Amino acid sequence: MSDQFDSKSFLKSVSSSPGVYRMYDNEGKVIYVGKAKDLKKRLTSYFRQNLPNIKTKTLVSHIVNIDVTLTHSETDALLLENDYIKQYMPRYNVLLRDDKSYPYILLSDHQHPRLAYHRGPKRHKGTYYGPYPNGGAVRESLHLLQKIFPIRQCDDVYYKSRSRPCLQYQIGRCSAPCVGKISDEEYSAQVKLANLFLKGRDQWVMAELVSKMELSAQSLAYEQAAKFRDQIAALRRVTEQQEVSHASGNMDVIGAYYASGVACFHLLFIRDGKIFGSRSYYPIVPAKTELDEVLSSFMLQFYLNADVQRTIPKEILLSHDFADLATLEVAIQQALEKKVEIKTKVRADRAKFLKLALTNATNAVNTRLSHKNTVEQRFLLLEEAIEISSAITRMECFDISHTMGESTVASCVVFNREGPHKAEYRRYNINGITPGDDYAAMKQAITRRFDHIDKTGKIPDILFIDGGIGQLRIAQEIVDEKFAQLDIAPLLIGVAKGEGRKPGLETLIYGENEHAFTLPSDSGALHLIQHIRDESHRFAITGHRNKRQKTRNTSSLESIEGIGPKRRKALLQYLGGIQEVKGASVSELAKVPGISVEMAQTIHDSLRGS
Numbered sequence: 085m086s087d088q089f090d091s092k093s094f095l096k097s098v099s100s101s102p103g104v105y106r107m108y109d110n111e112g113k114v115i116y117v118g119k120a121k122d123l124k125k126r127l128t129s130y131f132r133q134n135l136p137n138i139k140t141k142t143l144v145s146h147i148v149n150i151d152v153t154l155t156h157s158e159t160d161a162l163l164l165e166n167d168y169i170k171q172y173m174p175r176y177n178v179l180l181r182d183d184k185s186y187p188y189i190l191l192s193d194h195q196h197p198r199l200a201y202h203r204g205p206k207r208h209k210g211t212y213y214g215p216y217p218n219g220g221a222v223r224e225s226l227h228l229l230q231k232i233f234p235i236r237q238c239d240d241v242y243y244k245s246r247s248r249p250c251l252q253y254q255i256g257r258c259s260a261p262c263v264g265k266i267s268d269e270e271y272s273a274q275v276k277l278a279n280l281f282l283k284g285r286d287q288w289v290m291a292e293l294v295s296k297m298e299l300s301a302q303s304l305a306y307e308q309a310a311k312f313r314d315q316i317a318a319l320r321r322v323t324e325q326q327e328v329s330h331a332s333g334n335m336d337v338i339g340a341y342y343a344s345g346v347a348c349f350h351l352l353f354i355r356d357g358k359i360f361g362s363r364s365y366y367p368i369v370p371a372k373t374e375l376d377e378v379l380s381s382f383m384l385q386f387y388l389n390a391d392v393q394r395t396i397p398k399e400i401l402l403s404h405d406f407a408d409l410a411t412l413e414v415a416i417q418q419a420l421e422k423k424v425e426i427k428t429k430v431r432a433d434r435a436k437f438l439k440l441a442l443t444n445a446t447n448a449v450n451t452r453l454s455h456k457n458t459v460e461q462r463f464l465l466l467e468e469a470i471e472i473s474s475a476i477t478r479m480e481c482f483d484i485s486h487t488m489g490e491s492t493v494a495s496c497v498v499f500n501r502e503g504p505h506k507a508e509y510r511r512y513n514i515n516g517i518t519p520g521d522d523y524a525a526m527k528q529a530i531t532r533r534f535d536h537i538d539k540t541g542k543i544p545d546i547l548f549i550d551g552g553i554g555q556l557r558i559a560q561e562i563v564d565e566k567f568a569q570l571d572i573a574p575l576l577i578g579v580a581k582g583e584g585r586k587p588g589l590e591t592l593i594y595g596e597n598e599h600a601f602t603l604p605s606d607s608g609a610l611h612l613i614q615h616i617r618d619e620s621h622r623f624a625i626t627g628h629r630n631k632r633q634k635t636r637n638t639s640s641l642e643s644i645e646g647i648g649p650k651r652r653k654a655l656l657q658y659l660g661g662i663q664e665v666k667g668a669s670v671s672e673l674a675k676v677p678g679i680s681v682e683m684a685q686t687i688h689d690s691l692r693g694s
Contacts, residue, residue: 089147091131098124103154104164106172109146114172116143119161123152139372143176162408162415166388169381178347178381179368180389186215187222189229189282195268196261197275198236198243199229213282215395217353221361233278234259235271245656290316334397335434339441340379340404341449345371347378348452349386350445352437355397362441364448379406383426387416400426401434403442459503462612469609472545472575477501480574481548481616482529482559485624489519491632494529495624498544499616508542511627526555527562534566547574550617553593560595579617587614641665644690646683654678655687666691 103123107116120126127150135141155161169177190202193209201222206212216222226237236243236258238250243262252258259266259274280288297312337352349365367382379402387396396416402409405428413426430438463476479499486492492514498505512532517524526549537543549559556578567573576596582589588605592613603610640662641652658676659665665673665687673684 089149094150095124095128095131098127098152099154100124101154102156102158102161103152104161104168105153106151106168107143107147107174107176108149108151110148114168114174115146116174116176117165117168117172119158119165121158121161123154127152137372137374139176139370142371158411159415159418162384162411163388163419166384169385170389176370178370178373178378178385180365180382180385181368186217187219188212188214188216189222189225191275191279191282194240196236196243196271198238198240199226199278200237200239201226211279217351217361217363229278229281230257232281233274234266235274235278236261238262241653244653245661247660333399335399335401335437336397337401337434337437337441338403339438339443339445340382340402341442341445342369342375342378343449344453345369346449346452346456347382348445348448349382350441350448352441354437362444364444366448366452375404376406376408379404380408380412383412384415387424388419396420396422396424398422398424400424401430401438401441402426402428403438403445404428456502459612460501462608463501465607466609466612469603469607470546470575470577474545476545478542478544479546479548479616480533480544481550481579481620482526482533483550483617483620483624484514484522484525484529484555485621485628486514486520486525487628487632489521491628492517492519492525493624493627493631494525495620495627496529496533497616497620497623499612499619503615504619509623511623513631522551523554523558526551527558530559530562531566534563537566537570539570539572543572544574547576547595548613548616548620549576549578549595550620551578552580553578553598556593556595556598563595577613579613590614590617640691641687644687647687651678651683 100122102119102121104117104119105123105127106114107118109115118126130140130144130147135144153164155164169179173179187201187203188206189212190200190208191211191213192198192200193211197210201219202208202212203219214222216225229235230237230252234257236252238252238258242250246260246262249260249263249265250258253260253265259271261268261271277292280292293312293316297309297316300306300309300312333354335354337354339350341348347367347369349367350362351365352362365382365386367378367385369378383402387400409426409428413424416424416426427434466472467476477500481497481499483495484492485495494512494514496510496512498508510533512529514525514528517528547559547563549556556576560576563573563576576594578593578595580591580593582591588610589602590610590613591600591602593600603613641647641655647655654676655665655673656662659668659672668688670681670684670688673679673687674681676684679687
């Protein structure tokens with residue numbers, strides 16, 4: 085029990101009404117938020133002599149103050165508790181990090197509507213379908229839709245600048261309305277079918293296509309009939325893949341599994357009898373938390389988080405029951421102003437869905453626990469292999485990526501005792517060096533990483549450098565300089581690729597004495613080093629490709645002073661593309677509406693480097 089908190093005096097004044105309580109530590113931070121039907125009874129239970137739960141004992145030992153807010157009902161208390169958890173993110177509460185908005189498919193409201201991926205506020209005019217569980221599900225759906233309905237998916241700038249059909253038309257995935265390859269009536273018919281398909285009316289779409297095929301055949305338009313035949317075949321394949329059962333309706337199916345401090349909630353999103361996709365959630369669970377609290381906290385935070393723009397179905401299937409389930413159901417209905425049923429006992433197809441979700445959740449937790457154990461063993465083997473005196477708690481690895489010196493990017497990835505710590509990954513855009521100079525790139529990245537470092541900073545126990553002796557020496561010089569005034573510094577190890585870049589043949593080099601050594605190819609320590617090295621390479625090359633693509637997608641017109649979006653658009657549309665603009669003479673440029681002779685000369689000189 086806390087020595088700093090006078091629980092007896094506090095409890096004398098506590099009401100027996102429903103409400104919410106916030107517990108504070110000695111720094112004034114909220115460390116726990118809870119709700120109760122009877123506040124006095126609930127808070128008294130925290131200050132008994134024999135607390136059965138280790139988590140509760142630890143929590144109580146840190147309490148220095150408690151705030152109480154009364155509510156009219158237990159349901160109101162539940163809603164307020166959720167708001168407080170979201171606001172304070174207390175370390176002793178179960179926390180669900182689900183702050184990403186959900187993606188949709190947008191069918192725009194243009195003369196020739198486009199199908200597009202959309203995430204965020206619904207600012208564009210058109211019809212939104214979803215939400216989908218993740219971006220991959222949306223992209224897969226768009227890919228399938230392209231095979232069935234030849235509707236454009238390009239953005240407006242690309243669409244308006246076309247003077248001839250693009251590759252998507254050539255491979256049969258767009259009907260090229262931009263250049264008049266399809267009539268407005270035919271295009272509208274395809275848009276209508278896509279709209280019905282996205283609403284789940286597959287059979288109606290199938291019947292409509294069959295009817296069109298038969299009419300085309302009867303009028304001897306065999307080429308058109310063949311196109312409808314191909315559409316029907318593609319649609320049939322897709323619907324067969326998406327059907328999960330003969331059941332219909334909208335529901336979320338949640339399988340929950342909790343073991344050894346790791347919890348997973350696996351959700352199946354079922355809409356109109358089809359599975360939109362699945363998604364696993366891993367809430368942060370304080371040690372020794374009871375299953376009822378994990379279940380209640382997840383459901384509360386997941387379904388009352390309005391920021392993610394989630395569509396809530398009328399039916400939620402949950403693999404486990406818990407004490408506050410009835411109260412939670414009322415709270416969700418009250419907050420969303422719609423009827424929602426949460427069921428834990430179901431039969432037939434719904435029971436199969438629950439079993440599938442629970443199996444996936446169980447497998448996910450077991451995989452995570454296995455991974456944690458494997459990573460821990462590899463850390464121990466690495467400590468033994470390099471004979472380090474203290475336990476390794478943090479490792480970092482740097483890598484450089486570029487294409488012949490273009491768009492150079494350095495990556496820094498971080499591992500802790502549980503494996504990759506992706507929240508602390510960093511990329512560094514390298515500028516002001518000779519293209520292709522990896523030594524200068526490494527020097528800049530390490531300098532920026534440890535600039536203004538002090539004892540309170542995040543200092544790695546080991547710093548791996550993906551490269552040979554040259555890059556290692558550069559890194560060691562910077563580390564020696566930056567840590568000269570401190571009594572602690574990371575151990576540097578270079579990871580030089582082996583013959584033929586084959587895994588298992590790497591040479592490891594200490595930064596301080598440049599002593600080289602190797603580890604057996606089946607060593608768990610080497611596998612850990614390979615893992616962090618490969619992760620840094622993946623992270624670097626992804627950043628490099630994104631930067632290179634962004635550079636190539638940026639029009640050279642954007643760097644010319646006085647050329648804004650309207651003039652760029654006029655130049656591209658009038659002359660037919662950037663290559664035509666680059667090849668145009670001053671007189672040809674001056675013919676573009678809005679471009680004076682002086683501006684035409686400026687554009688001409690800028691594009692030719694004059």
